[in-house]
Amino acid sequence: MNKIFQSLFILIIPLGNVFAAEKFADSHIHYNWDHRKETSSEEVVEILKQHNVGLTIVAGTPSELALELREKGGDWIIPFFSPYIHELGKRDWYLDEQVVKDAEQGLKDGLYYGIGEVHFMNGFKPKTDNRIFLQLIALAEEYQVPMMIHIDSGNEITFQKLCQANPKLRMIFAHAGGNLRPDHIEKILNSCDNVWVDFAARDPWRYDGISKPDHTLLPEWKKLVLKYPDRFITGTDPVWKVTRWSTWDTDDEGWTHYQKLYDYHWAWLNDLPADVRKKIAWQNTQILLKR
Ligand SMILES: [Zn+2]
Structure with a gap:
């Protein structure tokens, strides 16, 4: 090996190792009934371990699949109670009193460490004044656990009202990078100290919206992240049936696809200053979960 090549080699290897060794809090994953047919819970745990995931927030459909993952993996897997308590629960959870009963029992038994993900899609039922949802908020406050909420609306007002009305409730604003632009998100961060923002599923293969072709953050998002480094988290969210290549019945x-989702998030994380990167990749989720 000639000298130049040797020094390059020495330089490259440790850098690679630093990144590879860094722990990742994958703060938004799902393990659903239709995942399970393809990938067993043991395999999911193995994938996470291989990628040095030291902490992960998981929601299942039905909800108890998140518990199965923790049972197989250990206490670094943090199950949230999903209101989708049966395979098609996403369609009718907001009408189903059983959801509240199951949530209460699961929290009382110490099985769940949060509630979510709950989706509110523009133009569809339910709205955030839904009776079941309000009861879930009350339970989250009673048991002092965070909630993961995905609100797809044209402006920040719906979410802002929610976080201002429940200042003691820790809330995750899931999937930032959609309709709400950085200036909307900034209003939420500014008015609610109890909110963390996640960039799950904003990779180019699904919803996109936060990054450039080289997978680093768009300038306006990077600016916001650097301004509020304690308030962002991220996750891979390996739900693939939202892509145009998939159909609902498969x-x-x-x-x-975990590897490429993981690589995508590290691509933009590695473009940030080391202290900010560590916060978003690891520390902020610890604080959010009060670990
Ligand atoms: Zn999700």
């Missing part, structure tokens, strides 16, 4: 192959 099994979800999402976990087989």
